Amino acid sequence: MPEVLTLAARDGQATGPEADPSSPLALRGLTVSYGEKPALFSVDATFPAGAMSAIIGPNGAGKSTLLKASLGLIPRVSGQVTVFGQPLAAARDRIAYVPQRASVDWDFPTTVIDVVLMGRYRKLGLFGRVSRAERALATEALARVGMDAFAGRQIGQLSGGQQQRVFLARALAQEADLYLLDEPFAGVDAATERAIIDLLKELKAQGKSVIAVHHDLSTVTAYFDHVFLVNVRAMAEGPVDTTFTPSALAETYGGRLAATQLADLALTVG
Amino acid sequence: MGVEFVQFSLTPILIGVLAAVACALPGNFLILRRQALIGDAISHVVLPGIVVAFLITGTVAAIPMLLGAGAAALVAVVLIEAIRRLGGIEPGAAMGVVFTALFAGGVLLLEQSDTSGVHLDVEHALMGNLETLIWLRAEGWSSLIDPVALAGLPPELPRMGFVAGSIAVLTWVFWRPLKLSTFDEGFAQAIGLPVSAIGLGLVVTAAVAAVAAFDAVGSIIVIAMFICPPAAARLMTDSLSAQVWWSVFFAILSAIAGYVLAGYGPIWLGFSNSVSAAGMIATISGAILGLACLFGPRRARVGVSAGA
Numbered sequence: 001m002p003e004v005l006t007l008a009a010r011d012g013q014a015t016g017p018e019a020d021p022s023s024p025l026a027l028r029g030l031t032v033s034y035g036e037k038p039a040l041f042s043v044d045a046t047f048p049a050g051a052m053s054a055i056i057g058p059n060g061a062g063k064s065t066l067l068k069a070s071l072g073l074i075p076r077v078s079g080q081v082t083v084f085g086q087p088l089a090a091a092r093d094r095i096a097y098v099p100q101r102a103s104v105d106w107d108f109p110t111t112v113i114d115v116v117l118m119g120r121y122r123k124l125g126l127f128g129r130v131s132r133a134e135r136a137l138a139t140e141a142l143a144r145v146g147m148d149a150f151a152g153r154q155i156g157q158l159s160g161g162q163q164q165r166v167f168l169a170r171a172l173a174q175e176a177d178l179y180l181l182d183e184p185f186a187g188v189d190a191a192t193e194r195a196i197i198d199l200l201k202e203l204k205a206q207g208k209s210v211i212a213v214h215h216d217l218s219t220v221t222a223y224f225d226h227v228f229l230v231n232v233r234a235m236a237e238g239p240v241d242t243t244f245t246p247s248a249l250a251e252t253y254g255g256r257l258a259a260t261q262l263a264d265l266a267l268t269v270g
Numbered sequence: 271m272g273v274e275f276v277q278f279s280l281t282p283i284l285i286g287v288l289a290a291v292a293c294a295l296p297g298n299f300l301i302l303r304r305q306a307l308i309g310d311a312i313s314h315v316v317l318p319g320i321v322v323a324f325l326i327t328g329t330v331a332a333i334p335m336l337l338g339a340g341a342a343a344l345v346a347v348v349l350i351e352a353i354r355r356l357g358g359i360e361p362g363a364a365m366g367v368v369f370t371a372l373f374a375g376g377v378l379l380l381e382q383s384d385t386s387g388v389h390l391d392v393e394h395a396l397m398g399n400l401e402t403l404i405w406l407r408a409e410g411w412s413s414l415i416d417p418v419a420l421a422g423l424p425p426e427l428p429r430m431g432f433v434a435g436s437i438a439v440l441t442w443v444f445w446r447p448l449k450l451s452t453f454d455e456g457f458a459q460a461i462g463l464p465v466s467a468i469g470l471g472l473v474v475t476a477a478v479a480a481v482a483a484f485d486a487v488g489s490i491i492v493i494a495m496f497i498c499p500p501a502a503a504r505l506m507t508d509s510l511s512a513q514v515w516w517s518v519f520f521a522i523l524s525a526i527a528g529y530v531l532a533g534y535g536p537i538w539l540g541f542s543n544s545v546s547a548a549g550m551i552a553t554i555s556g557a558i559l560g561l562a563c564l565f566g567p568r569r570a571r572v573g574v575s576a577g578a
Contacts, residue, residue: 071460089462097460104454108302109510118454121446122461154508170457 021085022049024094024178024209025070030079032062032069039065043079043234050207052200053226054214056244058253061231063213064100064182071097071180083178093122096176098167100183106156112166113151116141119173141172146195161192168196179203181212185219197223220244273410281405281423283529285430286491286551289483290521292434293495295441296476298514301500302452307362308473309496311369312480313489315346317376325383332425332485339481346372347473397548398488400529403427426486433482437475441514448472449510487548494552495521502559505566524555 020026023046030043040062047053055063068074070081072088083091096119116138117130124130142148145165150158158166164184171179179200185193200210200223214220220227220240227244229235235252236243293309300306316339323338324330346368353364407413407422414420441448451458451465459465476496483492503516528551533544 068456073456073459092460092462095460097457099454099456099460103456105302108453109504109508109513110449110453111509114509115453118450118457121450121463124446126443126446156508174461 020046021082023047023082024049024084025180025211026082027066027070028080028082030066030069030081031077032065032074033077038077038232040069040230041233043230045228045234045237047209047211047228048226049209050204051225052204052210052212052223053228054212054220054224054240055228055230056214056217056220056252057230057235061252063215063230066230067180067182067211067213071095094177096171096174096179098171098179098181098184101160101164101167101186103182106158106163108155110155111151112142112147112153112155112158113138115155115166116169116173119170122174137175138169138173141169142166144172144199145169159189161188164188164192165195168199172199177208179208179210181210183213183215185214185216217249273408276408276410276413277406278404279529279533280408281427282400282403282547283526285403285424285426285486286400286525286529286547287522288427288430288434289487289491290495290499290525290551290555291518292430292437292479293476293483293492294499294517294521295437295514296472296479297496297500298503298510298517299448299452299472300476300496301504302510303469303472305361305473306497306501307365309476309480310493311346311350311365312343312477313484313492313496314369314373315342315376316481316484316489318342318372318379319345319376321376321379321383325379332429335485336481339484340477342372343477343481347477396488396490397546398484398486398491400487400547401533401544403486430482430486433478437479440471440475444468444471487551490552491548494555495524498552498555498559499524502555502562502566505562505568508568520555520558524551524558528552528554 025045025047027043027045030040030045031038032040043062043066045066055066057063065074069076069079070083070088072081081088084094113135117134119141120130120134120138124134139148139151142151145168147162147165147169150162150166155163155166164187168181168184171181181200184196184200188196200212203210204225212224214224221244224240226238227240228237229243229248229252231252231254236248297306297309300308319338319340319342320335321338322342323334326338327334349368349372350361350364353359353367354361357364359367403424403426405413405419405423407419409416409419447458447463447468450461451463451468455465458468480492480496483495499517499520500513502520503513506516507513529547531554532547532550535550536542536544
């Protein structure tokens with residue numbers, strides 16, 4: 001009976017079943033703590049390949065923390081992160097990351113095309129020349145988000161939605177298989193939201209995997225295939241149709257969702 | 271521009287230029303990271319380090335001075351981090367507390383110890399001794415290719431030259447990691463850059479520049495050069511590489527114009543004494559920043575909100 005004998009954890013590493021190698025992002029026993037209070041506690045998750053997944057939960061539930069810990073941006077207390085069946089360090093080339101727009105200083109002295117080229121820095125290394133092909137790739141990434149006319153613009157002159165598109169173009173320039181986005185629709189105009197979601201669906205159609213921290217519950221069913229509900233602990237995960245239910249939401253959000261909101265959601269889910 | 275210039279002005283100007291450039295280069299990144307005060311902090315905290323090194327070794331030779339200064343800078347960096355983390359205090363306040371306390375401690379030590387026989391005093395710490403870094407062995411421009419005369423160069427010149435050259439090379443080699451981790455640390459980390467090491471490397475580089483420049487030109491120039499040329503440069507352009515070039519240009523301009531004005535300005539105005547070169551260089555860099563604030567092509571940018 002090997003299952004019975006399996007330890008829950010050894011040396012802080014979960015020893016549960018091996019992560020599914022086809023999953024673009026699998027977490028086992030992920031625990032992260034700021035000070036003494038855990039921000040995430042023993043979270044297991046298996047995100048499906050070739051799908052659009054949303055990470056959903058109330059404020060302070062650890063949504064962004066989950067993304068950042070998966071990328072190694074913040075230290076984890078324990079747990080395993082597996083990217084396409086490999087440890088994170090071996091799979092960095094396959095991940096593109098779109099941080100929260102507000103996490104950087106847009107007053108930085110640089111241009112739109114320069115920011116997109118930063119998506120190539122891992123491949124370019126310290127001295128790799130920015131060849132014509134690299135520049136063309138960056139320009140094409142800008143064209144895909146409708147920002148090619150702004151290539152030479154200083155980034156501080158852009159609107160919030162345009163800034164978000166530039167960040168997305170930088171992620172496209174990374175030529176990855178997994179796209180991790182932290183609140184991509186926060187503070188953007190309706191046209192940008194439309195453009196971003198169309199692009200993400202296009203990525204999915206190309207077989208890429210998309211995982212986004214998302215907070216607008218009313219658009220979950222329209223935008224995503226898979227949801228992961230989190231509130232410090234993993235609350236539920238699965239296809240939107242079966243997992244994104246009023247009862248699961250009520251449990252995830254505790255008393256923080258008004259009954260009317262739940263009723264509205266029941267309509268969108270129904 | 272004859273023998274006298276080479277003997278009395280060439281080396282101080284060169285040392286001033288090299289010190290200014292060595293501080294201005296890392297200053298560009300420190301300013302963009304909102305860490306500009308680090309240079310200020312380091313140039314203050316080296317004083318107790320230098321005094322302690324003198325008390326231990328009894329000399330003002332360069333190596334023990336630099337080691338003492340370096341050790342003090344390290345202590346300060348650790349203290350700042352400790353106060354910031356343990357006290358939950360914002361970095362600017364932690365730096366302010368550490369550098370004033372250590373500088374004050376250095377002044378107390380200096381007053382209590384017997385340094386009358388050497389040129390170690392508060393004034394020297396602030397102003398340096400740029401005017402005394404002369405090249406008496408020189409007999410004209412031809413001395414620049416005369417090995418005997420070159421051996422008589424003030425040792426500060428090759429030392430400052432080495433530091434400034436190394437910092438220029440480091441800035442060039444690590445340009446992309448520095449730029450990316452300064453702009454977007456999260457993304458830099460996500461593509462595998464060691465952002466903590468890059469940040470630490472930048473601060474250590476700034477500390478080396480501050481310590482070497484402090485030895486040659488005093489803390490006033492160090493503080494001014496970390497902030498004024500890069501800040502003025504930021505107002506001239508929206509490109510990081512152009513900003514760095516502008517900052518180097520402003521640093522060189524401040525050093526040369528400041529030295530010349532300090533030496534000859536008062537005489538042109540009819541006074542008989544010259545004024546402190548270090549003070550004048552710092553003043554000129556401040557004036558350049560003032561002009562950039564008023565007339566710099568990108569001055570409207572600061573504080574403009576992007577809107578949503």
